[in-house]
Amino acid sequence: MRSLGLILLASAVALASGFGPMASLDGVLVRLYPPSLRLLQAAVDHNISPRLWDRVMLPVLSCPAWVFPAVIGVALLFWVGRQAEKGHG
Template identity: 50%
Template sequence: MIFRIWPEFLNTLQAGVQRRILPELWDWVFLPVLEAPSWVVPAVLGAVLLAGLARRRG
């Protein structure tokens, strides 16, 4: 989905992660997230936020 919207961003992101942080981080973290269906990342973030709210109230 990101490639359709902004393809240059992926090249810049990959180069930045591999050069400045850790080359393996691209393969271990970023690539699986980018290959997941586009609804997975917002769903996981929403679940984490809901769990945080439930924990705070309980």
């Protein structure tokens, strides 16, 4: 798990340096695979709820792309550290 956390942090740095620190997640997705947003919206609308797209997904997709791997990576490293303190890791 520690390795995954470090990989996610490295991915965050790569995203920020490769696309710019303020590049939104939707912008990065479109640059990497142009039909991605259309496919993602269809999947959310069909499998979850059409309201979720406007209320949750659009605000999330407008955040800087590096934030998501950074937050998940830090959370994993924190969790691994807590497990080690308890003697489980």
